[in-house]
Amino acid sequence: MHRISNTPVRALAVSAAGLLALTGCADRQNDDETADFPSEDITVVVPYDAGGASDLAARTLVGELEDELDASIVVENRSGGAGSVGLDHLAGQDADGYTLGYLPVETVMLGHQGYDIDPSDYEPLGQIVSVPATIAVPADSEYETLEDLLAAAEDEELSVANSGTGSIWHAATSALNEEAGTQLDPVPFDGGAPAVTAAVGGQVDAVVAGVSETATAAEDDQLRVLAVLDDERADAMPDVPTAEEQGHDVSIGGWGAIGAPEGLPDDVREALVDAISSAADSEEFVETIESSGNIAVNVGPEEFQPFYEEENARFESLFSE
Template sequence: MLAQCRAIAVFAVLSIAGHAAAAQDLYPSRPITMIVPFAAGGSTDVIARVVAEAMRDVLEQPIVIENRGGAGGSIGTAAIAQAAPDGYTIGMGTASTLAINPAAYKSLPYNIVRDLKPVGLIASVPNVITVNPSVRAKSVAELVALAKLQPGKMTYGSAGNGSVSHLMGEQFKVATGTDIVHVPYRGVGPALNDAVAGQIFILFDNLPTSLPLIQADKLRALAVSSPTRLEDLPDIPTFAELNLDGLDWMAFFGIVAPARTPQSIIERLNAALAQALTSTQVAEILAKQHAFPQPGPPGEFAALIDREFTRMKRAVTAAKIEVP
């Protein structure tokens, strides 16, 4: 009797395992939700939508975008981490949510190592420092000289505490020895509006959102973080050219999943992402965003996250940033 019970138990375990394997083999068999931890319309949302559309064609299932903004991307990222690890909820991971927030926030509702599994890197985009045209500085050197003449008087705006733009601003202060005042906003949109209106003097931002205003002469670009000068801004030097090496990093965008998602599903999603990045339409839209496509296996994305977290932790410590 005991042997019979053991046989039944073994059969049940094998049956469950077989069903799980079959479900993974059939993946995906229904629509996938991709959580974007920022509001619609920003760089993360634009990149997510074009990539999701191309991945849908590969996976033959819709990928539904769900925007869950707030707390510098922490709310949406926590939702990704807490989702069922079945491959039907994935999300966008960025420099903010995977490197800066873990380095700067005193506490987070997720842990990047314990709760999330990298799927793949999509692309990286340059950051840019701009000023309102009324500011009498046409170069970073002139801006630094101006700021040192009036310490504590000049202001810079960011997309919020712990954002890419906040970290850049604090790194700039450390690198140049200037005393400029941080003005945090609830997103980059309001910060851009006030920069154009002259309510703040300086803005640090991802290039894609600031570029139209730079091209319309509503903001003046002083430096970019790309490895080389950009075709659209050939006269604007890179931070590396100016020997501001601490500022020469790029913002990145990738896809993550809940930590216990089976590796076979991670590999399937990664393959679909890699194929999506070969699409002409995706390439054109990423180019318009000044995003540099960087397809690669999940392990490469994991290594990038680890490197960037380490870099951001050093920068946050040097700038004495701590977000509650």
């Protein structure tokens, strides 16, 4: 409970740190004693509302990270503009390790959708979650397999719900169309839950959404998940084949990483990368993420950086069409 029963002294430090970060007049950059890192409270910016899946992942990790770094960490939600508001805010902060952020897949998508977001402004410190896309149809749908659905979509437009224009699930629908030459018509809803509900209610022919969003409805036989758009099957639905197994090489999905504004001092980065890696491996974090239906991963920056750049290139070509 120590996060809420704060002593006034610490809260004072929090507001002072926040104020310094706000004015950018902190003299931390000149501070050579980075070996002491962290000597102040750390802020993690989450570019979405409190209570969402990204927020949950970030807060769970922060709980572990506080122990690893022996520091107090504040989660700050700055939502809006499909995530661009928080990311823009993060890019403007000092690269001193005291302001970190949750980097969602949108970090590499928004720049190609007319938002002023550049992925190279951020330095990923480690990927922590992965959310493979799934495609599902209403339980009473005539389509039994991915092949059935795609065959039907060759001749006629089929409506496919997703969580919003320009979302990763919207892009996944386009990626399927591109691969299979089909006419799946993406219908954007206002969030993942309404999109899944529309499929359960049979208002659309199919829905593309994350594993965690379709898993519960599938368990209750309200939805039939036709394929997981990932290299491997998902633990939450081991009987559902991947798209690749069904002859369509499409792998796309959401992910989340912890990052910082570009240009961290080396020793600070090292300390953070180590701590994030240990936190992402902790039982508490893995359990919480897996029980929500997503996949907890622990991918270090060396391995993640090339993937980050590949994804950026992929969305650039996907959205330029």
